[in-house]
Amino acid sequence: EAEVAQSPRYKITEKSQAVAFWCDPISGHATLYWYRQILGQGPELLVQFQDESVVDDSQLPKDRFSAERLKGVDSTLKIQPAELGDSAMYLCASSPGTSGNNAPYNEQFFGPGTRLTVL
Amino acid sequence: GIQVEQSPPDLILQEGANSTLRCNFSDSVNNLQWFHQNPWGQLINLFYIPSGTKQNGRLSATTVATERYSLLYISSSQTTDSGVYFCAVVGSGNTPLVFGKGTRLSVIA
Numbered sequence: 001e002a003e004v005a006q007s008p009r010y011k012i013t014e015k016s017q018a019v020a021f022w023c024d025p026i027s028g029h030a031t032l033y034w035y036r037q038i039l040g041q042g043p044e045l046l047v048q049f050q051d052e053s054v055v056d057d058s059q060l061p062k063d064r065f066s067a068e069r070l071k072g073v074d075s076t077l078k079i080q081p082a083e084l085g086d087s088a089m090y091l092c093a094s095s096p097g098t099s100g101n102n103a104p105y106n107e108q109f110f111g112p113g114t115r116l117t118v119l
Numbered sequence: 120g121i122q123v124e125q126s127p128p129d130l131i132l133q134e135g136a137n138s139t140l141r142c143n144f145s146d147s148v149n150n151l152q153w154f155h156q157n158p159w160g161q162l163i164n165l166f167y168i169p170s171g172t173k174q175n176g177r178l179s180a181t182t183v184a185t186e187r188y189s190l191l192y193i194s195s196s197q198t199t200d201s202g203v204y205f206c207a208v209v210g211s212g213n214t215p216l217v218f219g220k221g222t223r224l225s226v227i228a
């Protein structure tokens with residue numbers, strides 16, 4: 001069964017260091033999302049891509065966070081420099097983004113996440 | 120933006136018991152999904168249900184879009200059902216999911 005892949009699964013870093021997370025969506029999915037989940041809360045959107053274009057990055061702290069999806073397939077989320085408050089689970093999701101194949105175009109599927117700890 | 124409220128926040132059940140989780144939302148939606156977050160943090164898709172009723176084994180869900188609520192039913196609960204259940208909605212188009220705060224379910228043997 002097709003799945004969203006993420007790596008690494010766990011990352012421990014010191015504050016002021018740079019970290020990067022990778023996501024490979026379900027094959028053929030045009031829409032890719034990065035969410036951040038703080039312990040005890042629901043996930044919240046950081047950035048949404050449609051193919052290689054950013055659709056919504058209004059909640060992305062652009063002074064330290066960046067995201068790219070250069071070829072419209074896999075994506076990288078970077079934090080530089082990391083701060084203590086960045087400790088969280090970073091989740092990637094994808095959806096078809098277009099109608100077809102009898103699948104809802106906006107049903108989202110999540111990867112296993114990257115749990116980041118900043119010391 | 121759209122608001123999502125889930126209840127109860129916490130639920131403890133004896134194995135074999137049934138339960139109902141509720142999700143209220145503040146505006147019309149074109150996507151509503153129920154997820155189970157396992158102890159490792161992964162969100163498992165349970166239902167895509169912007170309206171109507173669906174069943175999958177011991178789980179079923181109903182969304183009454185006109186009254187802006189959805190219910191998730193768990194029957195004959197098992198210890199493996201423990202975890203956090205999230206309801207998430209999309210107000211329009213292909214926009215991001217807005218999540219509730221979740222219901223933490225503990226099933227004890």
